[in-house]
Amino acid sequence: MDAIEVAQAFNRRHFLKGSTSGLGALALSSLVGAPTKAVSASPTVAAEPFARQPHFAPKAKRVVYLFQSGAPSQFETFDYKPKLSELRGQELPASVRMGQRLTTMTSGQQSFPMVSSIFPFHQYGQQGAWISDLLPHTARVVDDLCIVRSMFTEAINHDPAVTFFQTGSPLAGRPSAGAWVAYGLGKLNEDLPAFVVMISKDPTRAADQPLYDRLWGSGFLPSQYQGVKLRGGNDPVLYLANPAGCDRGTRREMLDDLSALNQQSLANIGDPEIQTRITQYELAFRMQSAVPELTDISGEPEHILNMYGPEVRKPGTYARNCLLARRLIERDVRFVQLFHMGWDQHNELPVNIAKQCSATDQASAALVQDLKQRGLLDDTLVVWGGEFGRTVYSQGALTATNYGRDHHPRCFSIWLAGAGVRPGMTYGATDDFSYNITENPVHVHDLQATMLHLLGMDHKRLTYRFQGRDYRLTDVSGDVVNSILS
Numbered sequence: 001m002d003a004i005e006v007a008q009a010f011n012r013r014h015f016l017k018g019s020t021s022g023l024g025a026l027a028l029s030s031l032v033g034a035p036t037k038a039v040s041a042s043p044t045v046a047a048e049p050f051a052r053q054p055h056f057a058p059k060a061k062r063v064v065y066l067f068q069s070g071a072p073s074q075f076e077t078f079d080y081k082p083k084l085s086e087l088r089g090q091e092l093p094a095s096v097r098m099g100q101r102l103t104t105m106t107s108g109q110q111s112f113p114m115v116s117s118i119f120p121f122h123q124y125g126q127q128g129a130w131i132s133d134l135l136p137h138t139a140r141v142v143d144d145l146c147i148v149r150s151m152f153t154e155a156i157n158h159d160p161a162v163t164f165f166q167t168g169s170p171l172a173g174r175p176s177a178g179a180w181v182a183y184g185l186g187k188l189n190e191d192l193p194a195f196v197v198m199i200s201k202d203p204t205r206a207a208d209q210p211l212y213d214r215l216w217g218s219g220f221l222p223s224q225y226q227g228v229k230l231r232g233g234n235d236p237v238l239y240l241a242n243p244a245g246c247d248r249g250t251r252r253e254m255l256d257d258l259s260a261l262n263q264q265s266l267a268n269i270g271d272p273e274i275q276t277r278i279t280q281y282e283l284a285f286r287m288q289s290a291v292p293e294l295t296d297i298s299g300e301p302e303h304i305l306n307m308y309g310p311e312v313r314k315p316g317t318y319a320r321n322c323l324l325a326r327r328l329i330e331r332d333v334r335f336v337q338l339f340h341m342g343w344d345q346h347n348e349l350p351v352n353i354a355k356q357c358s359a360t361d362q363a364s365a366a367l368v369q370d371l372k373q374r375g376l377l378d379d380t381l382v383v384w385g386g387e388f389g390r391t392v393y394s395q396g397a398l399t400a401t402n403y404g405r406d407h408h409p410r411c412f413s414i415w416l417a418g419a420g421v422r423p424g425m426t427y428g429a430t431d432d433f434s435y436n437i438t439e440n441p442v443h444v445h446d447l448q449a450t451m452l453h454l455l456g457m458d459h460k461r462l463t464y465r466f467q468g469r470d471y472r473l474t475d476v477s478g479d480v481v482n483s484i485l486s
Contacts, residue, residue: 054456058455059379061380061419065383069341071386071389078413084392103407119133129424134354134357137365143423144368150437150442178216178227178334179217180473182194192291192331193287193333195216195227196227199338213229297320318340319366345390410435420485422486427483428442453485
């Protein structure tokens with residue numbers, strides 16, 4: 001028995017395929033249910049199609065998701081609560097809290113003094129939206145934004161809350177939103193991945209909530225749909241460059257030989273992950289030319305660089321990543337996700353949130369402006385927001401100039417802009433304490449369903465069979481928020 005025969009004999013797919021003619025196979029199939037797509041794949045499985053048809057006509061072709069990891073406080077950004085100034089230092093009423101669970105960081109506090117933001121708010125745009133003075137650049141593009149003040153989630157701690165936003169489940173292991181989009185719609189540019197991720201952080205903070213690669217992973221989807229991390233520095237994508245002494249022609253010959261071997265294995269074993277391997281090797285070869293051109297911003301006009309702010313000249317910063325996001329969108333990358341760390345402000349919030357806003361405000365607004373002036377905002381969806389909100393009561397000591405805020409999942413603010421979203425509107429409302437939602441609640445799954453809808457996909461139909469049942473990004477809930485759609 002040669003190596004291929006041995007592999008076939010012990011390969012689960014060949015075992016299941018060879019077992020279909022006996023009573024034992026019938027009993028087995030009745031126990032395990034329908035096979036997954038991976039199990040039922042043909043040994044001659046074809047490469048994934050370059051692009052797929054959406055379920056219906058889309059408003060958006062691409063997404064930029066500006067995820068503010070650590071949870072920005074709604075009190076200091078978009079949810080203006082002027083009555084809190086009169087209540088500063090008073091105890092949070094039990095009738096407002098209604099027995100809500102607290103994190104272990106504040107559950108032991110003897111007092112829960114309410115605190116208003118020390119930063120002024122002003123009205124901007126045709127709708128007179130209230131925006132904090134910490135976000136002057138965002139305020140200038142408010143007529144392009146739809147601000148949602150009534151987001152809510154179920155998780156109260158960072159990792160499950162971030163995981164919930166990214167994968168639709170607080171438990172690790174599910175495919176990320178970008179992976180679902182890549183799986184559902186395919187690629188638009190054969191030289192770049194369908195899903196690209198970039199990370200930045202506040203350099204003055206020694207520690208932050210960690211971000212794990214599984215947050216942009218493919219879960220149980222084929223691995224070709226996972227996000228590719230674009231790093232700052234001289235080596236944006238790991239292992240992309242040729243080793244010393246290997247020129248491009250030699251690399252091409254090596255890949256051709258490797259592809260032939262993998263094609264033989266695919267024909268004999270039928271594992272779709274072998275096809276993924278073939279596809280990804282070819283993508284990496286094309287990216288050797290595409291990525292250096294993408295990350296070279298030397299040709300950007302000076303006025304564009306100035307629009308994003310001085311940090312745009314430093315690789316790895318949020319500003320540089322926003323500019324690269326626009327360049328990726330220009331090159332038709334389906335899903336671009338920026339993670340910016342550092343919003344977890346349990347203490348010294350006034351100082352820390354001011355730094356975070358300074359690092360992100362100008363570039364976020366510039367991205368919207370830049371996409372709009374190039375006509376790309378018409379078919380690109382931009383989303384900004386974190387994993388939950390912040391408490392009305394102060395964590396730790398409250399002084400005239402200093403306070404902190406704990407995690408609060410029951411209401412917080414995000415914004416959307418671009419394709420199919422009604423601009424210049426504010427949706428949803430909270431009570432005077434920004435503790436409970438009073439109008440138009442929007443759940444995490446509602447947001448995910450709406451994003452997929454704008455891309456032309458019905459979130460109930462975008463499914464993948466795994467371990468005997470169909471999974472989807474929105475699990476078993478979620479409704480499209482039609483009121484914010486144009």
